[in-house]
Amino acid sequence: RSPDHHLLDEATRVSELARELQDSASALISRTWNEEQGLRQRALALESDLRRLQSSLASAFKSPSFDHRCAEKVEEEMFRAKFLLSDGDVASLLPSKDHGRFLKMFLGPVNVRATRKEVRLKVKEEYNSYRDRTAFLFLLFPSMLLFLRSWIWKGCFPALPVQLYQAWLLFLYTSLALRENILRVNGSDIRPWWVYHHYCAMLMALISITWEIKGQPDCASKQKGVQLFLVWAIMQGIAMLLQNRYQRQRLYTRIALGKAKRMDVVWGETAGVEGQLWLLCPILFILQGFEAYVGMLLLRTAFVGVVSEWQVVACGALLVLMAVGNFANTVQTLMVKSRF
Amino acid sequence: RSPDHHLLDEATRVSELARELQDSASALISRTWNEEQGLRQRALALESDLRRLQSSLASAFKSPSFDHRCAEKVEEEMFRAKFLLSDGDVASLLPSKDHGRFLKMFLGPVNVRATRKEVRLKVKEEYNSYRDRTAFLFLLFPSMLLFLRSWIWKGCFPALPVQLYQAWLLFLYTSLALRENILRVNGSDIRPWWVYHHYCAMLMALISITWEIKGQPDCASKQKGVQLFLVWAIMQGIAMLLQNRYQRQRLYTRIALGKAKRMDVVWGETAGVEGQLWLLCPILFILQGFEAYVGMLLLRTAFVGVVSEWQVVACGALLVLMAVGNFANTVQTLMVKSRF
Ligand SMILES: CC(C)(COP(=O)(O)OP(=O)(O)OC[C@H]1O[C@@H](n2cnc3c(N)ncnc32)[C@H](O)[C@@H]1OP(=O)(O)O)[C@@H](O)C(=O)NCCC(=O)NCCS
Ligand SMILES: CC(C)(COP(=O)(O)OP(=O)(O)OC[C@H]1O[C@@H](n2cnc3c(N)ncnc32)[C@H](O)[C@@H]1OP(=O)(O)O)[C@@H](O)C(=O)NCCC(=O)NCCS
Structure with a gap:
C-alpha cells in the first residue's frame, strides 16, 4: 500500500480510538453519577434518621427515669455519624447547601x-x-x-x-x-x-x-x-x-x-x-x-x-x-x- | 429492654450506617479517580498520536506524488478525533489547561x-x-x-x-x-x-x-x-x-x-x-x-x-x-x- 494510504489507515485508527474513548468516558460519567445518586439517597435517609433520633432523645430527656449515662453514649454515636456526614467523603457528594450569597453573586x-x-x-x-x-x-x-x-x-x-x-x-x-x-x-x-x-x-x-x-x-x-x-x-x-x-x-x-x-x-x-x-x-x-x-x-x-x-x-x-x-x-x- | 436502651441501639445503628456510607463514598471516589486516570492516559496517548499524524501529513504534502483526495479524508478523520477530545465527555476529565489568568487571579x-x-x-x-x-x-x-x-x-x-x-x-x-x-x-x-x-x-x-x-x-x-x-x-x-x-x-x-x-x-x-x-x-x-x-x-x-x-x-x-x-x-x- 502507498504511504498515503498508510496515513489514512492511521487516521482512521486514531479517530476510532477517539470514539471508543468518548464512549468509555460517557459511560464512566453516567455510571459514577448513578452511584453517587445512590449514596446521596442513603445520606439523605441517614440525615432524617438522625433528626428523628434527635427529637426522640429530646423527649426522653424529659422523662424522670432517664438514664443520663446512656444519653451521653447516644449523643456520642450521633456526633460521630453527623461528623462523617458533614466532613467525610460523603459530604463532597451531597448537594452543598452553603455556597453562600457572595459566591453566587459573583x-x-x-x-x-x-x-x-x-x-x-x-x-x-x-x-x-x-x-x-x-x-x-x-x-x-x-x-x-x-x-x-x-x-x-x-x-x-x-x-x-x-x-x-x-x-x-x-x-x-x-x-x-x-x-x-x-x-x-x-x-x-x-x-x-x-x-x-x-x-x-x-x-x-x-x-x-x-x-x-x-x-x-x-x-x-x-x-x-x-x-x-x-x-x-x-x-x-x-x-x-x-x-x-x-x-x-x-x-x-x-x-x-x-x-x-x-x-x-x-x-x-x-x-x-x-x-x-x-x-x-x-x-x-x-x-x-x-x-x-x-x-x-x-x-x-x-x-x-x-x-x-x-x-x-x-x-x-x-x-x-x-x-x-x-x-x-x-x-x-x-x-x-x-x-x- | 428499656426505651433508653432502644435509643442507644438506634444510635449505634445510625452511626454504623454512617461509617458504611463513608466507606462506600471513599471507595467510589478513589475508584472513579483511578478510572479517570486511565482515561486521561489514553487521551494523552491519543493527543500525541494526533500530533505525530499532523507532522506526517505536513511532510506528505511536500511530496509531489501526494494524493490530495486522500489528504482530505485524513484531515476529516483527524478533525473528528480532535473534536471528541476537545468537546466530548473526555474533555471534562482532561486537566483543563485554559482556566485563564483572570479566573486564577480571583x-x-x-x-x-x-x-x-x-x-x-x-x-x-x-x-x-x-x-x-x-x-x-x-x-x-x-x-x-x-x-x-x-x-x-x-x-x-x-x-x-x-x-x-x-x-x-x-x-x-x-x-x-x-x-x-x-x-x-x-x-x-x-x-x-x-x-x-x-x-x-x-x-x-x-x-x-x-x-x-x-x-x-x-x-x-x-x-x-x-x-x-x-x-x-x-x-x-x-x-x-x-x-x-x-x-x-x-x-x-x-x-x-x-x-x-x-x-x-x-x-x-x-x-x-x-x-x-x-x-x-x-x-x-x-x-x-x-x-x-x-x-x-x-x-x-x-x-x-x-x-x-x-x-x-x-x-x-x-x-x-x-x-x-x-x-x-x-x-x-x-x-x-x-x-x-
Ligand atoms: C487568631 C488566629 C491566629 C487563629 O488562627 P487558627 O489557629 O488557624 O484558628 P482556627 O483553629 O479557629 O482556624 C480554623 C480555620 O480558619 C482558618 N482561619 C483562622 N483565622 C483566619 C483568618 N484570619 N483568615 C483566614 N483564615 C483563617 C484556619 O486556617 C483554619 O482553616 P481550616 O479549617 O481550613 O484548616 C487567626 O484567626 C488570626 O490571625 N486572627 C487575627 C487576624 C487579625 O486580627 N488581623 C488584623 C490585625 S490588624
Ligand atoms: C453578534 C452577536 C449577536 C452574535 O451572537 P451569537 O450568534 O450567539 O454568536 P456566536 O455563534 O459566535 O456565539 C458563540 C458563543 O458565544 C456566546 N456569545 C456571543 N456573543 C456574546 C456576548 N456579546 N457576550 C457573551 N457571550 C456571547 C454565545 O452565547 C455562544 O455561547 P455558547 O458557545 O456557550 O453557546 C453577539 O455577539 C452580540 O450581540 N454582540 C454585540 C454586543 C455589543 O456590541 N454590545 C455593545 C453594543 S453598545
Missing part, C-alpha cells in the same frame, strides 16, 4: 467543591501561599508611597499612585473573600467573621477610591486621612505575615499527621504550633488596638474639621468595627482552643 | 468545570437569566439618575448616587467577566473579545469612580462627562436586552435539538433564529456607532477644555476602543455564520 451557580481531599488541601496551600505573596506587596506599596511622599513628592501625595494602590486593595480583598468562601465550601472551619472582615475591607477600599486626594495648598493636613490609611495598611501587612507563618506551619503539621480536619485540631495544636500561637496573639492584640486607634484618629480628623468628607468618617467607623470584631474573634478562638 | 487554582453536560447547560441558562435581570437595572439606574438630575437635583448630580451606580457597574462587570470565563472553561465558544470587552468595561467603571463629580457653580458643563457616560450606559442596556432575547432563544433551540455544541451551530441558526440575527445586527451597529460617538464626545470635552481630568480622556479612549472591537467582532461573527 460566580453564579457553579460548583467549586473539589471531590478529592488532596485537591482540597492543595487549594488551601495555594491560598496560604497567595497570602504570603500579597503580604509582601502589602508592606511594600504603602511604605513606598509614604517614602516617596516625604522624599520626592514634598509632603503631598499625587492622586494617581494612591488610587492605583487602592484599586489593587479592592481587587485583593475581593479575591481573598472569594477564595475564603471557596475554602468554606471545601470544608474549612474558618470563622465567618474573618470573611465578613474582608467584606468590610472591600467596602473600605471602594470608599477610599472615591475619596478625593486634595493637593496644594496645605495638603499635609488635608491628606492626614490618606496617610493614616496607609499606616494602617502597613500594620495589616505585618499582621498578615505573622499570621501566615503560623497558619502555614499549622497546616503542614496537620497534613503530616494525616489529619486535616476539625476533630483533630487538638492534635495540630499540641504538635508544636501551640507555643507560636501564644506568641502571635499578643502581637495581634497590639495591632488590633492600633487599628482601632487609627480608626478613631480618622473619625477625629473628620469631626475636628480639617477634612470633612463622609468617606473619612465611613473608613474610620469601618476600621473601629473591624478592630472590635477581630479582637472578639481572636479571643473566642483562643478560648475554644484552651478548652481542649 | 479564585486560585480551583476547578470550575462541571463534569455533566446538564450542569453545564444550567450554568449557561443561569448566565442568560442573570443578564436579563441586570439589563433592566442597566436601563433603570442611569435613566433614574438622569431623570432626577433634571427634576430634583436642578441640573447637578450629587456625587454619592452616581458613585454608588458606578460601584454597582464595577461589581456587575467583574461578575460578568468571571461568569464568562467559567463558561469558557465549560466549553462555551464565546469569542475572547466579548470577555476582553468586559475587562475594558471593568477598567472604565473603576476609572469613573475616581472621577471627581464637581458641584456648583456651572456644574452643567463640568458634569458633561458624567452625563455622556450615563447616556452610554442606557444604550448598553438596550443592546443587552436585545442580545439576550436572541441568545436565549438560540440556546433553547439548540437544547431542543439536543445539540448544544459548536459543530451544530448551523442547526441552531437555520432553526428559526437566523432571521432575528439579521434584525438584531443593524440595531447593534447603530448602537456601536453611537458608542464610538459618545467616546469621541468625551475626548472632545476633555480637549476643548471644560473638563480636563485624565479620567475623561481614558474613558473616552476606552469607549472608542470597545466600539471598534465590538463592531469588528460582530462583523466577523456574521461572516462565520454566513459561510455555513
Whole structure:
C-alpha cells in the first residue's frame, strides 16, 4: 500500500480510538453519577434518621427515669455519624447547601467543591501561599508611597499612585473573600467573621477610591486621612505575615499527621504550633488596638474639621468595627482552643 | 429492654450506617479517580498520536506524488478525533489547561468545570437569566439618575448616587467577566473579545469612580462627562436586552435539538433564529456607532477644555476602543455564520 494510504489507515485508527474513548468516558460519567445518586439517597435517609433520633432523645430527656449515662453514649454515636456526614467523603457528594450569597453573586451557580481531599488541601496551600505573596506587596506599596511622599513628592501625595494602590486593595480583598468562601465550601472551619472582615475591607477600599486626594495648598493636613490609611495598611501587612507563618506551619503539621480536619485540631495544636500561637496573639492584640486607634484618629480628623468628607468618617467607623470584631474573634478562638 | 436502651441501639445503628456510607463514598471516589486516570492516559496517548499524524501529513504534502483526495479524508478523520477530545465527555476529565489568568487571579487554582453536560447547560441558562435581570437595572439606574438630575437635583448630580451606580457597574462587570470565563472553561465558544470587552468595561467603571463629580457653580458643563457616560450606559442596556432575547432563544433551540455544541451551530441558526440575527445586527451597529460617538464626545470635552481630568480622556479612549472591537467582532461573527 502507498504511504498515503498508510496515513489514512492511521487516521482512521486514531479517530476510532477517539470514539471508543468518548464512549468509555460517557459511560464512566453516567455510571459514577448513578452511584453517587445512590449514596446521596442513603445520606439523605441517614440525615432524617438522625433528626428523628434527635427529637426522640429530646423527649426522653424529659422523662424522670432517664438514664443520663446512656444519653451521653447516644449523643456520642450521633456526633460521630453527623461528623462523617458533614466532613467525610460523603459530604463532597451531597448537594452543598452553603455556597453562600457572595459566591453566587459573583460566580453564579457553579460548583467549586473539589471531590478529592488532596485537591482540597492543595487549594488551601495555594491560598496560604497567595497570602504570603500579597503580604509582601502589602508592606511594600504603602511604605513606598509614604517614602516617596516625604522624599520626592514634598509632603503631598499625587492622586494617581494612591488610587492605583487602592484599586489593587479592592481587587485583593475581593479575591481573598472569594477564595475564603471557596475554602468554606471545601470544608474549612474558618470563622465567618474573618470573611465578613474582608467584606468590610472591600467596602473600605471602594470608599477610599472615591475619596478625593486634595493637593496644594496645605495638603499635609488635608491628606492626614490618606496617610493614616496607609499606616494602617502597613500594620495589616505585618499582621498578615505573622499570621501566615503560623497558619502555614499549622497546616503542614496537620497534613503530616494525616489529619486535616476539625476533630483533630487538638492534635495540630499540641504538635508544636501551640507555643507560636501564644506568641502571635499578643502581637495581634497590639495591632488590633492600633487599628482601632487609627480608626478613631480618622473619625477625629473628620469631626475636628480639617477634612470633612463622609468617606473619612465611613473608613474610620469601618476600621473601629473591624478592630472590635477581630479582637472578639481572636479571643473566642483562643478560648475554644484552651478548652481542649 | 428499656426505651433508653432502644435509643442507644438506634444510635449505634445510625452511626454504623454512617461509617458504611463513608466507606462506600471513599471507595467510589478513589475508584472513579483511578478510572479517570486511565482515561486521561489514553487521551494523552491519543493527543500525541494526533500530533505525530499532523507532522506526517505536513511532510506528505511536500511530496509531489501526494494524493490530495486522500489528504482530505485524513484531515476529516483527524478533525473528528480532535473534536471528541476537545468537546466530548473526555474533555471534562482532561486537566483543563485554559482556566485563564483572570479566573486564577480571583479564585486560585480551583476547578470550575462541571463534569455533566446538564450542569453545564444550567450554568449557561443561569448566565442568560442573570443578564436579563441586570439589563433592566442597566436601563433603570442611569435613566433614574438622569431623570432626577433634571427634576430634583436642578441640573447637578450629587456625587454619592452616581458613585454608588458606578460601584454597582464595577461589581456587575467583574461578575460578568468571571461568569464568562467559567463558561469558557465549560466549553462555551464565546469569542475572547466579548470577555476582553468586559475587562475594558471593568477598567472604565473603576476609572469613573475616581472621577471627581464637581458641584456648583456651572456644574452643567463640568458634569458633561458624567452625563455622556450615563447616556452610554442606557444604550448598553438596550443592546443587552436585545442580545439576550436572541441568545436565549438560540440556546433553547439548540437544547431542543439536543445539540448544544459548536459543530451544530448551523442547526441552531437555520432553526428559526437566523432571521432575528439579521434584525438584531443593524440595531447593534447603530448602537456601536453611537458608542464610538459618545467616546469621541468625551475626548472632545476633555480637549476643548471644560473638563480636563485624565479620567475623561481614558474613558473616552476606552469607549472608542470597545466600539471598534465590538463592531469588528460582530462583523466577523456574521461572516462565520454566513459561510455555513
Ligand atoms: C487568631 C488566629 C491566629 C487563629 O488562627 P487558627 O489557629 O488557624 O484558628 P482556627 O483553629 O479557629 O482556624 C480554623 C480555620 O480558619 C482558618 N482561619 C483562622 N483565622 C483566619 C483568618 N484570619 N483568615 C483566614 N483564615 C483563617 C484556619 O486556617 C483554619 O482553616 P481550616 O479549617 O481550613 O484548616 C487567626 O484567626 C488570626 O490571625 N486572627 C487575627 C487576624 C487579625 O486580627 N488581623 C488584623 C490585625 S490588624
Ligand atoms: C453578534 C452577536 C449577536 C452574535 O451572537 P451569537 O450568534 O450567539 O454568536 P456566536 O455563534 O459566535 O456565539 C458563540 C458563543 O458565544 C456566546 N456569545 C456571543 N456573543 C456574546 C456576548 N456579546 N457576550 C457573551 N457571550 C456571547 C454565545 O452565547 C455562544 O455561547 P455558547 O458557545 O456557550 O453557546 C453577539 O455577539 C452580540 O450581540 N454582540 C454585540 C454586543 C455589543 O456590541 N454590545 C455593545 C453594543 S453598545
